Amino acid sequence: MPINLFIASAGYGSRLRPVTNLYPKPLLPIAGQSLIDRMIDRVSMSVDINEIALNVHYKKEQFEKWNEAKQYQFFEEEELLGTGGAIWNAQNFFKKQTSLLINGDVLTDFDWKGMLEYHENSGNLVTLAVQDREHERRVGASGKGAFICIDKAMKDPRVECWFGYACVVLYEPGFLKYLPAGESHVVPFWEDARNAGEKVGVYDIGRESEWLDLGNxxxxxxxxxxxxxxxxxxxxxxxxxxxxxxxxxxxxxxxxxxxxxxxxxxxxxxxxxxxxxxxxxxxxxxxxxxxxxxFDYTEASKNSDLDTIGNGGSDRIYRRRDEGVVLDYSSIDHTIERQKTLTQRLLAEKVSVPQIYNHRPKARQLVLEDWGDDTFRLWSQGKTQEQILGKAKECLVELHKFQSIAEPLRDKVFNLDVLMWESSYFLERFIFRVAGLEDEYKKNQAQVDAERLSLANQVNGLDKVLMHRDFQSENVMIRQGSVGLIDFQGAHYGPALYDAASFIGDPYMDYDLDLQEELKNYYFSKCAHVTDTSESDYNRCAIQRHMQALGAYGFLSHIRGKGSFEFYIPVALKMLNRELGLHQNEYEALYSLVQSAADKLSIKVN
Incomplete structure (x- = not known):
């Protein structure tokens, strides 16, 4: 059954000053999303929302700007009307159907559908969400979930269970007759309704549910x-x-x-x-x-990563469940439909990628086939070089199938802009931040930038296919001996050799030069159309890829705080130094800069 949603938004947020000198509390930023948008998203994932409304007073103009593209209903209060007066002022909204009211200063998420079903099945006029915790408003209830009182001192002898108020309430239109006109606070009228024989109850959202009052x-x-x-x-x-x-x-x-x-x-x-x-x-x-x-902050003791899988550079959250691997994606992840389309095309052409079992847009979840935990890197532990070589060749064959589909997506082109961004990323995140060589770069900036541009033009001129763009050992799964590809939602339309160089020159694997050479020759013989320039083209793609990888390792370790990526910097730097050395006449300034980075970081690259 659809319901209406009302966000109480009129208050000043005095305890949260000076932050609320800038924003009303419902518009507070919460890591890229306003508190109110986050709340609306959470509720609408679970229940059908018919209409949305807010009461406004403080910083009304900010709400008006926020609402331009949404067109939610506003109920303005020229003077603050209190928690009961807000409902009375919006009676034309509340009289339509069941309405969920949420205070605009709480960060919460729980089983919204469960609360609605409980409310409907119990026949309640009013249902208060409560939680077993401390709160300035202590809600007293009977053992059967009937609301008895609000008593901060918790001394009412009629009460069997005490809870904290969760600032969330479900109302039926019939509650309006208990409210007086004008300003009022709602608590006495819950009690009036109960005393009149109406059913007023509580719904325990559970101790583990997210709930936080952003009051200070x-x-x-x-x-x-x-x-x-x-x-x-x-x-x-x-x-x-x-x-x-x-x-x-x-x-x-x-x-x-x-x-x-x-x-x-x-x-x-x-x-x-x-x-x-x-x-x-x-x-x-x-x-x-x-x-x-x-502010004072003590990190929460509970570990939200306990049931997650994968520990790479991605911010995506994957959890293993009985139904498969559940991807919880954010409201700002716009790659899901692209991933679905690409998965369908790859599976149609027998490329081994995880199937998509289910997509739940409201919950922002994608349920994927579970390919286990064995990435190619993990699978290779304890294997002989011959075994690793054989499986690596299978990976390259699967890559070739990926690159050869009849209908590659061409909406993301691996063009000159992307290539130049990658080498800028290398300079800013590795050369400047990790190696501390900005001044050295500036001494020869014109030549370094000219060489970056020359390299980008040469790579950009290669024939383009569906390119994975991050084809390395952590994005290849081994299940019952079979190879499967993952994390391809960022695929581009670009040169095949970039993927080959990414895999063969993978710092996670650090193959010796003989094995790299054998894999490269295998790729040329089985998977690629070989030309007179294939060898040099491959090397240029390897230079481009290893610059990107070093930029990523610098970013992930020094900015994202994932220190484990520092381990791969020496390996990637050694590979880049070798590849630049093969083309030293073309990339003299880049080669010199990499040598300086190795010296500065005391990394032996020769």
Whole structure:
């Protein structure tokens, strides 16, 4: 049954100042999404919403701007009317059908459908969501779930169970007759309805359900940081983090933030439009335009990663369930439909990729075939070189099938812009941030940039196919001896040799040169149309790929806080140095820069 949704949004948020000097509480940023958008998303995943409305007063103009593309109903309060007066003022909304009211300053998610079913089956006029925890409003209930009272002191002898109020209520239209006109607080009228013989009940959302009142700076900070499901960094796109910005522990950077040079951030939330001055040292604080406030935060003890699988560079969250592998994707992940289309085309041409069993758009979940835990890298542990070589050849055959489908997607072209971005990424994330060689780059900037452009033009000129773009040992699964490909949603239309160089020169595997040469010759003989320039074309693709990989390792280890990626920097740098050495006359400045990086980091590359 569809219901109406009402978000209580009129309050000043006085306890959360100075943050609420910038925003009303429902529009507070929560890692790329406003609190109110997050709430609407969570509810609409579980139940059908007919109409949405808000009461507004404080910073009404911000709500109006936010609502331009949504056209939700507003009920303005010229003076604040209280929790009961808000319902009375919006009686034309509440009289239509069952309505769910949520306070606009709570971060919560639970079994919304379960609460609605309980409300319907019990015949309640009013159902309060409650939770077994401390709260300034203690809800007293009978053992059968009937509402008895609100009593902070918890002394009412009629009560069998005490709960914390969750600031979520389901109302039937009939409740309106108990409300007076004008300003009021709603609690006495729950009791009036109960005393009149109406059924008023409670619904326990469970101790494990997410619930947090963002009533002050500390709880707001906790809500933002804990909303990221164990990921310690959030950076809104487009990413604009200077290479020399040092980041430790949690860090949230919202849209439109400008960060100066030589900045250090630790447990910091940067609100939209923030400008961080050069040389700033920020710790345990929220920073916004014209505002800075400190917070106390102790990391939650529960580990949200316990049931997740995969530990690579992706921010996607996968969980193993009886129905398959469940991908929980975010509201800003726009690759799902592309992944579905590409999966269908690949399976139709017998390419081994996980099937999609189910797509639940409301829940933002994709259920995938479970190919187990054995990536090619893990499978190869303890295997002989002959076994590894044989399976690697199978991987290259599967890659060739992937690259040869009749209808490749061409919406993402691996063109000159992408290639130049990759080498810029290498400079900013590895040469500048990891190696600290920005000054050395600037001494020979014109020549380095000319060589980057020359390399990009040569790679861009190669024939294009469906290119995986991240074809390496962690994106190949081995199940019962068979090879399968994963993580291809970012596939591009680009040169086949880029994928081959990615796999054969994979720093995760670090094949010896003889094995690399054998795999390359196998790929040329079985999978590629060989020309007089294939060898040099392959080497150029390998240079391009290893620059991208070093940029990624620098970004993931020094910005995302995934320190394990530092382990692969020496291997990738050694490979890049060798490949540049084969074309030293063409890429003299790049070769010299890589040599300097190796010296600076004390990495032996020759």
């Amino acid at each position: 700076v500390n709880t707001y900070a906790a809500g933002v940081l804990e909303s990221m499901n164990g990921v310690k960094r959030f950076f809104a796109e487009p990413l604009n983090i200077p290479w020399d910005c040092q980041i430790d522990s949690y860090c949230v950077v919202e849209q439109g933030v400008e960060i100066g040079g030589d900045v250090q951030l630790s447990n910091v939330i940067l609100l939209p439009g923030t400008k961080v001055a050069q040389g700033s040292r920020l710790q345990n604080c929220i920073l916004g335009p014209g505002m800075k406030v400190d």
